[in-house]
Amino acid sequence: MKKNFNEFKDYIRGKKVAVVGIGVSNIPLINFLIDLNAEVTAFDKKTETQLGDISNNLKLKGVNLELGENYLERLIGFEVIFKTPGMRIDSPALVREKANGAYITSEMEEFVKYCPAKIYGVTGSDGKTTTTSIIYNLLKGQEYTTWVGGNIGTPLFSNMEQIKEEHRVVLELSSFQLMTMDVSTDIAIVTNLSPNHLDMHKGMEEYIDSKKNIFKYQENNNLLILNRENDITYSFVSEAKGHVSLFSSKRIIDDGAYYDNGSLYVGKNKVCNKSDIIIQGMHNVENYLSAFLATKEEVSIENMKKVATTFTGVDHRNQLLREFKGIKFYNDSIGSSPTRTIATISTYEKPVILIAGGYDKNIPFEPLAYEGYSKIKELILMGATKNKIKAVFDKLEQEKGIKTKIHMVDSMEEAVKKAVEISNEGDSIVLSPACASFDMFKNFEVRGNKFKDIVNDLK
DSSP states (O other): OOOOHHHHHHHHTTOEEEEEOOSTTHHHHHHHHHHTTOEEEEEESSOHHHHTHHHHHHHHTTOEEEESTTGGGGOOSOSEEEOOTTSOTTSHHHHHHHHTTOEEEOHHHHHHHHOOSEEEEEEOSSSHHHHHHHHHHHHHHTTOOEEEEETSSOOOGGGGGGOOTTSEEEEEOOHHHHTTOOSOOSEEEEOOOOSOOTTTSSSHHHHHHHHHHHHHTOOTTOEEEEETTSHHHHGGGGGOSSEEEEEESSSOOTTSEEEETTEEEETTEEEEEGGGOSSOSHHHHHHHHHHHHHHTTTSOHHHHHHHHTTOOOOTTSSEEEEEETTEEEEEOTTOOSHHHHHHHHTTSSSOEEEEEOOBOOSOOOHHHHHTTGGGEEEEEEOSTTHHHHHHHHHHHHHHHOOOOEEEEOSSHHHHHHHHHHHOOTTOEEEEOOSSBSTTTSSSHHHHHHHHHHHHHTOO
16 A cells, blocks of 8 residues: 655654765755755765865765775664665665664665555566667557656655656666665566676576565566466466466467467557567567566556567667678667577577677576676677676687687777777677676776767767
8 A cells, every 4th residue: 555745744853864975866866855854964985175166065965974995884873764775774884774763765665665656666687778669659649648667767765755646657676775674665677587687686686586576576467467487487487466468479378478470469469560669689579478467457558569560679789880881880888687688689680790898797697608608799798797708608619610700909909909900891890798897997888889989989
């Protein structure tokens, strides 16, 4: 049962509140808490100099600042603590303060708890952003006032009083956001699950358990949408609290959504042909099927077809940048896991020149070699994991005699230069790193934009 937001306003008024992290997503939260008459202290590892005008603006609004190294040692004596999603709940500072009676939460937890509108929550290892964007476009096309947030869009908690019951909200939710959730969305979609973020989670079991929170607290009138062709997601059926609907790219599901003989269906209704969809690949067919299931009670088949045949995709997701001397360049910087990269390169008719490597999330790279080798013409490796990835391709050659030509580079500029040097007319050069970006870039967007700039500067 949704809570009335007035309860939160009454609760937070006058409370001593800590907000950990002064990033873009938390600044609207800090301002909102001030408007609700909370006594706010903001914590961040950055110094006042590094924060610049942000720190000055917050101080002018009466926010106390605790900054710099060891900032969490000063997280003492607060009644409410809003943690940043990447901060583990078992960090010593939070464990200590919880024992002292602090209420520990996050912006997203409070939003789901109090939002009056119907919420569609999307999680999974791959396809979250595209599926979230498709659902948003479907609902907008049906003339619903629709908000999008979570990992994409804008922070929504500060807009709580503008969101009405008749509106619709679509949230992309990561394992970090879900890890401490004790409330679930009205409609929950799990696109697929495979090893990911094992640098942050204690293991695969913890990663899967965090994803389950998107439906763990649902009620019997809520809906859970699962991928029938992913063994992990299909295993969730027995744990569902509400209704379950399945989507499949391999079999007919009469009461679900499915792909059959070149076409996409919802129940017995054909929506469109696979060839009509602008964003190609079977993984995008699955993204559409899950989105159709999520909105089938509110969106017409005609509108579903319109979105499928007009939506051009999301930046950094197998995005065609340009054609140069007969060579096409694609930016799939979001490809931060081997399974995501395999899904991307499998959409091409012939093997690609793949640029991969980056920050080590402790995910095994064997699938990239053993499942992806046939889709790779030549491989360019960079970043912290380049030797680790090379080792699994070397192992494949030793075991099965399958050799992939590999080039080792030290920068994105060098990677693009090498790719152009070894490519021929008709080739596709694809940045899909199979790794996170943090060894060389702030995030995958910065990485993708760097690649885009270099490609667009080619003469």
